[in-house]
Amino acid sequence: MTSESERAREEFFSEAQEIVEGLGRDLLALDEAQKAGHVDPDLINDVFRAVHTLKGLAGLFGATRMSSLSHKLEELLDDLRLGKVDVTAPVLDLLFLSVQLYGKLLQAEKEGRDQPMPELEKLLTQLDRGAGAGGTAGNGGHIIDPNLLAVLTEFEEHKLKTNIAQGNTLYRLKVRFQLATIDQGLDELKATAKPHGDIITYLPASDGDDIDSITLEILMGSRASAATLRNALHHLGVEVEELPRQGGGPAPAPAPAVSTPVQAHHIPTPTPSPPPVAPSHVPSAMPPLGHMPLDMTAPHAFPAPRLDAGASIPPKAQELGTIKSVAQTVRVDIQKLDVLMNIVGELSIVRTELERLLEKMRDAHTNRELRINLHRLQRDFERNVISLRRGILEVRMVPLGQVFDKLARVARQISREAGKQVNLVITGAETEVDKLIVEELSDPLMHMMRNAIDHGIEEREMREAVSKPAVGTIALNAFQKGNHVVIEIEDDGKGIDTERLLEKGIRMGVVQADEARTMSRREVLNLIFVPGLSTKSAVSEISGRGVGMDVVKTNISKLGGVIDVQSEPGIGTKFTVTLPITLAIISALIVKVSDQQFAIPLANVQEAVWLDAEAVRVIDGREAVTLRGSTLQLCYLARLFGLSDTPDAGGTGPFGSGFDMSPMSQAPGVPPRGSLRSESIRQDYAAAAFPYRPASSSSPSARTALAPRQKRRFIVVTAVGTRRLGLVVDSLVGEQDVVIKGLGPSLKNVAGFAGATQLADQRIALVLDAPALVEEMFAHADRARMHGGTHGF
Amino acid sequence: MASNLARRTTSAVLPAAAGTKRKKAQRDRGPITEYLAFRLAGDVYAAPVSIIREILKLHPLTPVPRAPASIMGIISVRGQLVTVIDLRRRLRLSEGPVTSKARILLVDPMGVELLGLYVDEVLQVYRLADSEIEHTATALGGEVASYIAGIARPAQAQASPQEGKGVALKSVGVVRQNASVIILLDLKVVLSS
Numbered sequence: 001m002t003s004e005s006e007r008a009r010e011e012f013f014s015e016a017q018e019i020v021e022g023l024g025r026d027l028l029a030l031d032e033a034q035k036a037g038h039v040d041p042d043l044i045n046d047v048f049r050a051v052h053t054l055k056g057l058a059g060l061f062g063a064t065r066m067s068s069l070s071h072k073l074e075e076l077l078d079d080l081r082l083g084k085v086d087v088t089a090p091v092l093d094l095l096f097l098s099v100q101l102y103g104k105l106l107q108a109e110k111e112g113r114d115q116p117m118p119e120l121e122k123l124l125t126q127l128d129r130g131a132g133a134g135g136t137a138g139n140g141g142h143i144i145d146p147n148l149l150a151v152l153t154e155f156e157e158h159k160l161k162t163n164i165a166q167g168n169t170l171y172r173l174k175v176r177f178q179l180a181t182i183d184q185g186l187d188e189l190k191a192t193a194k195p196h197g198d199i200i201t202y203l204p205a206s207d208g209d210d211i212d213s214i215t216l217e218i219l220m221g222s223r224a225s226a227a228t229l230r231n232a233l234h235h236l237g238v239e240v241e242e243l244p245r246q247g248g249g250p251a252p253a254p255a256p257a258v259s260t261p262v263q264a265h266h267i268p269t270p271t272p273s274p275p276p277v278a279p280s281h282v283p284s285a286m287p288p289l290g291h292m293p294l295d296m297t298a299p300h301a302f303p304a305p306r307l308d309a310g311a312s313i314p315p316k317a318q319e320l321g322t323i324k325s326v327a328q329t330v331r332v333d334i335q336k337l338d339v340l341m342n343i344v345g346e347l348s349i350v351r352t353e354l355e356r357l358l359e360k361m362r363d364a365h366t367n368r369e370l371r372i373n374l375h376r377l378q379r380d381f382e383r384n385v386i387s388l389r390r391g392i393l394e395v396r397m398v399p400l401g402q403v404f405d406k407l408a409r410v411a412r413q414i415s416r417e418a419g420k421q422v423n424l425v426i427t428g429a430e431t432e433v434d435k436l437i438v439e440e441l442s443d444p445l446m447h448m449m450r451n452a453i454d455h456g457i458e459e460r461e462m463r464e465a466v467s468k469p470a471v472g473t474i475a476l477n478a479f480q481k482g483n484h485v486v487i488e489i490e491d492d493g494k495g496i497d498t499e500r501l502l503e504k505g506i507r508m509g510v511v512q513a514d515e516a517r518t519m520s521r522r523e524v525l526n527l528i529f530v531p532g533l534s535t536k537s538a539v540s541e542i543s544g545r546g547v548g549m550d551v552v553k554t555n556i557s558k559l560g561g562v563i564d565v566q567s568e569p570g571i572g573t574k575f576t577v578t579l580p581i582t583l584a585i586i587s588a589l590i591v592k593v594s595d596q597q598f599a600i601p602l603a604n605v606q607e608a609v610w611l612d613a614e615a616v617r618v619i620d621g622r623e624a625v626t627l628r629g630s631t632l633q634l635c636y637l638a639r640l641f642g643l644s645d646t647p648d649a650g651g652t653g654p655f656g657s658g659f660d661m662s663p664m665s666q667a668p669g670v671p672p673r674g675s676l677r678s679e680s681i682r683q684d685y686a687a688a689a690f691p692y693r694p695a696s697s698s699s700p701s702a703r704t705a706l707a708p709r710q711k712r713r714f715i716v717v718t719a720v721g722t723r724r725l726g727l728v729v730d731s732l733v734g735e736q737d738v739v740i741k742g743l744g745p746s747l748k749n750v751a752g753f754a755g756a757t758q759l760a761d762q763r764i765a766l767v768l769d770a771p772a773l774v775e776e777m778f779a780h781a782d783r784a785r786m787h788g789g790t791h792g793f
Numbered sequence: 794m795a796s797n798l799a800r801r802t803t804s805a806v807l808p809a810a811a812g813t814k815r816k817k818a819q820r821d822r823g824p825i826t827e828y829l830a831f832r833l834a835g836d837v838y839a840a841p842v843s844i845i846r847e848i849l850k851l852h853p854l855t856p857v858p859r860a861p862a863s864i865m866g867i868i869s870v871r872g873q874l875v876t877v878i879d880l881r882r883r884l885r886l887s888e889g890p891v892t893s894k895a896r897i898l899l900v901d902p903m904g905v906e907l908l909g910l911y912v913d914e915v916l917q918v919y920r921l922a923d924s925e926i927e928h929t930a931t932a933l934g935g936e937v938a939s940y941i942a943g944i945a946r947p948a949q950a951q952a953s954p955q956e957g958k959g960v961a962l963k964s965v966g967v968v969r970q971n972a973s974v975i976i977l978l979d980l981k982v983v984l985s986s
Contacts, residue, residue, distance in 0.1 A: 344873040596856070641858030742907045743857075743867070746876045750860045758869050764855040 011400075012061045013110055014331045016054060020102045023050040025405055027095050030087065031412065037046050039087045047095070048077040054102070065120060066105050072127040073098055080165060093416070096409060097123055156201040163198055163221025170243040171197075172231060175219035175236060182214065189236055191217075196232055197222025226757055304628070334435055337396055340585050344389045345739040345758060351385055352760040356380045397438075400478045400487070401429035403442045407476060410446050414453045421460065422453055423469040428478035433485050434582040439581070440559055441487075444552040448575050449474070451549070456493030456573050466570065468492065483581055490574040497568040498524045525565050526722050529553040557720050557771040560586060560603035586740060588734035588757070590765060591716060594643040597765040599738055600727070604770035606717040611728055625715070625726065632717065632726045635777055636746045640752075720774040727773070736760070740767055751776065796946045823923045828945070831912040833900070834886035835966055838902070838912075838976045839919060839945070846907070847899040848915055851891070865911055870899065877909035883983055884940060889913070905968055906944050910980075919975065926977065942979040 026047050033039045055070030057063075079085040101120055108117070118418060163170065173193075178183040186202075193199055194548045200219040222229060230240045358378055361371050400523060404426050415422040433441075457472035459465075464470055477488040505511040511519070531550040556563050557601070561579035580586065588599035589608070615625045616634065623634045640642070715726040738757035743750070754769035828839035854877060860866075863882040867874050877897055881888050894914040901907045926943040936975040 278920060346872045741874050743874065744876045744908070746864065746878070746906060746908065747857060747867075750857060751941070752859060756855070756867060756874055758872070762869075763853060764867055764869055764874070766855065766857065784822055 011331075012057060013106060014200065016066075016106055018143055018331075019050050019054055019057075019793045021101060021405065023054075023102070024049060024096075024099045024409055027049065027092065027099060028408055028412075030095075031092050034087050034089070034092060041081065044077065044081045044087070048074065048081055049353045050638070061109075063105070063109050066102070066109065066116070068124065069098065069101060069120065071103065072124055072137065076127055078161075082161060094126055096413065098127075121673055123211055123412075132713075139350070140657055157202045159198060160219070160221070163200065168197065168221035169225075171220045171226065172241045172243055173229075174215060174239040174241065175218065176213050176215045178213050179376065180212075185236070186216075189233070192236060193218075193229075193231060195222060196224045196229055197731060219513070236441075301639075313366065314756075318389065319710065332395065334396065335610055337392055338584075340392050341389075341739060344385060344392060344742070347385045347388070349758065349760060349762060350514070351378070351382050354381065354390055373473070388420060393434075393584060395580065396434050396584060397432035398438055399429060400431045400433055400485070401437065403438050403445060404429045404476060404478075406442060407445055407449050411449055411453060411474065414450055418453055418474070420457050422457060423471050423473045424476065425473060426476045431478040431485055432581075433579065434584065436583050437559055437579055438580075440555065441577075444555045444577075445487070445489070447548055447552050449476075451491055452491040452493065452573070454489035458494050462494070465684065480581070481578070485579050485581055487577045487579070488574055489577075490572060492572040495569040495571055496525060496528065496565075497569070497571055498567075501527050523722075525567055528565065529563070529722065554771060554775075557604075561603055561663060583735065584739060585737050586767075588736060588738045588767065590736055590759065591714070591727075591729040592731045593637045593641065593729050596643060597733060597759065597763060598637070598729075599736075599765045599767045600716055600718065601754070601767065602735065604718050604720060606724065608714050608716045608732055611715045611726075613715040627715075627717065627726070633777060634715065634725055634726045634728055636728045638728075638730070641774075682692070718769045718770045718774060723774050723778055725767075725774045726778055738765075738767070820828070825920045825922050828919045828921055828975070828977060829898070829916050830876075830916040831896070833884065834889065834917060836886075836976060837916060837974070838880075838978050840898075840978050840980050842918055844900050844902050845898050845959055846901060847900040849897040849899060849909070851895055852898060868897070868909060869982060870907075873898065873907065875907050875909045877911055878984070879911045880983070881913075900980060902983075902984055908984060913937050919945070921975075940979055941976055943977040945975040945977055946973060 026043060030039065030043050030047065033043060051070050052071045055074060058066035058070055073095075076085065076091070080087060080091070084745050086092060087243070097119075101117075104117065105120070109313045139198055160170075160483065161715055175185075175189065190199065190685075198221045200221055202216045202218040204214055205217060220229075224232075226240055226242045230238075233240060257519050355378065358371070358375055361374070408424055411422060411424045424691050452474050453472075457474070458468075460470050463472065473492045475488065475490040477486075477490070478717075479486055502511065502516055502519070502524050505524075506513055506516055510527065510530050528549045529552075556577055556579070559579055559581065561577055564576045565576075566576070568575040587602040589602055591598050591600060602613060608749065609627065611634075612625070616623050617625070619631070623636075624631050625634060626632070714728055714729050714732055716732075718725050736759070738759070740755040740757055742751060742755045752769055752773050756766050759765050795975075829842050829843040829845055830837050830839040832838070847870075848869065849868075851908075852870075854866040854868050856866040857864060863879050865877045865879045867876055869875070892913070896912055896915045897909040898912060898915075898954075899907060899909055925947045928943045
């Protein structure tokens with residue numbers, strides 16, 4: 001379906017994305033280097049190149065805003081590599097901001113949005129100023145008459161910059177020409193000077209006192225030493241003067257090769273410089289001096305006297321060496337992987353079918369040899385399907401480092417804003433997780449990072465007062481644990497004030513006063529995930545750990561993960577997020593409700609017990625049982641979904657047994673049974689007040705009070721965070737690994753389902769969205785608060 | 794397996810495949826569009842063949858609780874989930890029992906989602922010239938009017954051009970039929986409502 005241009009656009013986005021991410025990494029390194037006080041010019045050059053590539057890409061795809069941002073950045077970076085502007089914290093801020101904006105611009109571009117972006121305009125102006133302010137910082141250490149600079153044309157200025165960038169020495173030549181023969185004289189001078197360097201500009205000198213002659217001042221950049229030049233130009237009567245440099249100026253060079261002549265210019269080097277002794281990486285075909293054509297690329301190929309012969313190759317030479325990509329990787333659209341996964345799903349069904357056929361053959365009197373052969377074939381097939389599935393899953397995996405890099409940027413920014421010094425320690429960045437999970441995880445992690453810095457880490461004075469190191473530490477750890485990945489965000493801050501948290505909980509009615517006395521510390525800590533406690537106003541009142549933590553929790557639950565918190569006053573707080581490695585395949589419990597099958601993700605299932613109808617009590621209009629000493633609210637799926645309460649009611653018609661005939665045979669105009677019924681039931685549930693109180697009377701637990709009955713039903717205990725809900729189903733079919741497929745846009749407004757999956761018997765089972773169901777059941781009491789203050793994201 | 798009806802029938806319109814007589818007729822009647830006619834609640838409706846990807850026999854269908862009434866459920870077409878819409882209900886027509894003639898048309902009119910449309914029976918492909926279509930459906934008034942792209946009264950004598958490709962259509966149960974009035978549906982409007 002995708003046309004050629006669409007594919008090219010996709011390529012553009014993934015490539016641009018990759019560059020922007022790389023840029024972010026480079027900036028972090030630059031930031032480190034700046035703090036350490038030693039900036040590697042190569043690093044600046046990398047950043048420059050990334051921006052330059054982005055500019056090219058953006059231009060190619062008509063992304064004008066990206067182009068103009070890149071253009072401005074390029075100017076700033078050019079100044080940085082020329083040493084006109086120093087690498088300082090404010091400059092880095094601008095660069096970091098740019099990376100952030102690139103992300104936004106890409107997003108906007110992808111969605112075809114074209115709204116004005118005020119922050120972009122602001123940044124562009126800042127960049128203008130940033131670049132302009134540095135203009136006087138120096139010209140690579142050369143002292144150039146400002147009057148001279150003022151009269152240079154843009155092209156000449158460019159030539160000057162190029163010469164400086166290449167580390168050439170600047171010379172001022174002075175020569176007197178007879179007015180009558182000035183053309184000839186100039187030509188001769190140009191011809192003679194050309195092999196040695198680049199004439200940047202000539203200007204009439206003010207001290208021409210002769211009416212028949214004129215003195216020209218010539219600005220020239222050259223690799224050659226002053227002596228060489230003097231020798232070469234002597235016969236034309238040219239005075240050669242080297243432009244003085246400021247001592248100890250910043251290395252202006254993009255590459256180490258360039259910085260060498262700067263150091264070398266005090267020591268007149270022998271002429272012409274022979275190719276350096278060892279550097280095998282320098283292009284070998286060196287024309288002798290004097291025949292060297294001086295074009296744009298020449299100075300790079302030119303073996304300057306190198307004091308550091310082992311340093312890296314000039315970028316140009318490297319590029320010319322090979323155009324092969326270094327990375328042995330292929331970028332893949334995740335949708336393509338979904339297609340492959342789909343095929344694997346189909347193959348799994350074929351596999352099951354094969355198994356069934358083989359089973360049949362065993363009973364019938366078929367050729368034994370044939371049967372054995374077929375059996376072997378089936379086993380091979382099975383093995384291959386399994387490894388194919390594993391292979392595709394592996395392709396979807398990306399290292400967490402992708403999101404950790406972004407987090408490091410966020411941490412840097414937040415700590416600057418908050419005026420706190422924070423040291424971020426990352427381990428396990430190489431741990432791999434499903435790409436989709438990484439994407440969904442970035443916002444919750446960012447939130448936790450922000451909380452850790454804003455509210456966890458104390459002010460410097462406070463830390464010093466309790467003799468903690470002034471610089472706070474946040475550890476970001478990731479590791480694999482079986483089929484799960486664990487991510488920890490740990491700070492050495494002040495910890496969560498549980499007393500105030502509890503106080504707040506009681507005040508908000510989330511916790512009953514008598515209940516509070518028996519709550520464990522852990523239970524109290526878990527209150528920060530309760531929506532009511534994470535409103536903005538609560539932040540300043542309690543420890544402040546609350547901002548949007550309920551949203552964080554919900555989002556992590558959606559990924560089938562869990563979040564846990566530990567905190568010690570004065571020592572710190574640790575959030576632990578445990579996630580499944582992949583979303584594409586989940587383990588699910590298949591259940592039956594009035595002859596329709598549903599899948600419940602095992603990540604949300606705590607246990608399944610028999611339902612004892614006698615033990616069901618109605619509390620505040622809600623049905624509940626007591627399970628292991630605590631009350632469990634029940635949700636009858638058959639009623640919620642408007643399915644017939646008696647199993648096996650589904651008819652068999654031309655649609656097959658899976659098709660429920662009843663809505664079809666209804667008279668026109670009669671509202672469909674399903675939606676109306678479920679609507680009224682939802683109201684029934686909603687009418688009941690929440691929170692419920694733990695029952696003081698203890699009834700026998702559902703598991704123990706089982707009387708053998710004809711039609712037993714089951715409670716599947718679903719847990720999402722601290723909330724539990726008992727889903728009442730007719731029967732349990734079993735556990736199965738299922739491939740989840742999303743429902744189409746036409747069903748996006750249907751709540752309660754996370755998708756659907758094809759079971760081995762070809763039937764489709766809807767996958768229950770357990771968090772959504774739990775939320776729906778508990779929503780009534782919370783709704784007001786939920787909408788009050790948790791728009792954290 | 795259902796055939797890729799759309800592609801095959803489109804190729805029939807190419808001049809190369811048409812006889813000289815038909816070419817002449819085409820010139821007389823103006824540009825010709827192919828429509829697939831199907832029965833819904835006793836009436837004959839049609840939609841452009843170009844948007845119909847496939848005609849499927851009824852699959853085992855999984856109803857989706859809490860979905861809008863006009864959504865019958867979901868089916869799996871070679872591993873892809875497809876939502877099936879009951880066109881009768883969407884158009885607020887009367888409903889009859891499901892028979893073995895019922896089919897699901899796979900369409901993607903908006904280019905965002907592949908949908909299945911339940912119809913009572915697939916009839917035939919009509920080649921209709923613009924001149925045969927009455928576009929003034931507004932005369933009907935009411936809500937229905939917005940769904941209707943036009944009304945066609947194909948000439949009774951029109952020879953079905955589908956003889957050559959009969960195999961494909963027969964395999965999915967196409968019945969040739971001369972209807973007096975065909976209601977041409979604007980599926981984009983129907984499905985976005």
